[in-house]
Amino acid sequence: MTTQLKNIPNHIAVIMDGNGRWAKKKGKERIQGHKKGILSVRKLVEEASKINISYLTLFAFSTENWKRPKNEVSTLMDLIVLSLDKELKTIIENKIKLNAIGDINSLPEEVKKKLKETIEKTKKNRKLILTIAINYGGKEEITNALKTIINKVKKNIILKENVDEELINTHLYSKNLPDVDLLIRTSGEKRISNFLLWKIPYAELYFTNILWPEFSKNDFYKAIINYQKRERRFGKTSEQV
Ligand code: IPE
Ligand code: IPE
Ligand code: MG
Numbered sequence: 001m002t003t004q005l006k007n008i009p010n011h012i013a014v015i016m017d018g019n020g021r022w023a024k025k026k027g028k029e030r031i032q033g034h035k036k037g038i039l040s041v042r043k044l045v046e047e048a049s050k051i052n053i054s055y056l057t058l059f060a061f062s063t064e065n066w067k068r069p070k071n072e073v074s075t076l077m078d079l080i081v082l083s084l085d086k087e088l089k090t091i092i093e094n095k096i097k098l099n100a101i102g103d104i105n106s107l108p109e110e111v112k113k114k115l116k117e118t119i120e121k122t123k124k125n126r127k128l129i130l131t132i133a134i135n136y137g138g139k140e141e142i143t144n145a146l147k148t149i150i151n152k153v154k155k156n157i158i159l160k161e162n163v164d165e166e167l168i169n170t171h172l173y174s175k176n177l178p179d180v181d182l183l184i185r186t187s188g189e190k191r192i193s194n195f196l197l198w199k200i201p202y203a204e205l206y207f208t209n210i211l212w213p214e215f216s217k218n219d220f221y222k223a224i225i226n227y228q229k230r231e232r233r234f235g236k237t238s239e240q241v
Pocket of ligand 1: 016017018019020021022060061077086187212
């Protein structure tokens, strides 16, 4: 499979879904699916960095995922800490900058600590901006931004007339991320599940039936090739683009 190196999406976001169903299919516990899923993350990050993707944003844990059984939630949190620890060396070697979006301050102490530590240690890197969405919900992100803006308007730090799209953007967790070009969701579900609402107005959506733990390098390139065949019009006519 040949991927053209031109017209590579600048920002790819991924809803990594299907760990539980993969485990079930294999007669394993759900947690085993999450563990296997980490290997897919590793491969994806490596490939994305090879072909010079600038921004890769991964949905790791949603604000809705707290509703899952307690032991699944706590194992997921442990896995996040363990993976960051284990991958730190590779992240640094590959000049990857780690970024996190979501209500990070409400996460368990050790997750918060590990995230902050990894972000700090990789802050000068520029090769690939790898953003982990954790305790992230698109609606929560926008609500949180609005609360801050309203407070600033009340205190006259911001004038009401100056509230525009750009200003709203600068109050989001994802303020430093450009709009998503390609959004990939695995496992056959065709929904957004509250991911990156403000950043996907013109994202090209790509759905695949592959379960996340089986998502390979080839599947990644398939998604990119599919993206490269699309015409992005942004409201214009075909003749104009
Ligand atoms: C995605 O896989 C991982 C997270 C949401 C953390 P799921 O755990 O949602 O897997 P399914 O959808 O149950 O198969
Ligand atoms: C979305 O997957 C969240 C993550 C991948 C972290 P879910 O499995 O939680 O989504 P729904 O509940 O099926 O929409
Ligand atoms: Mg799921």
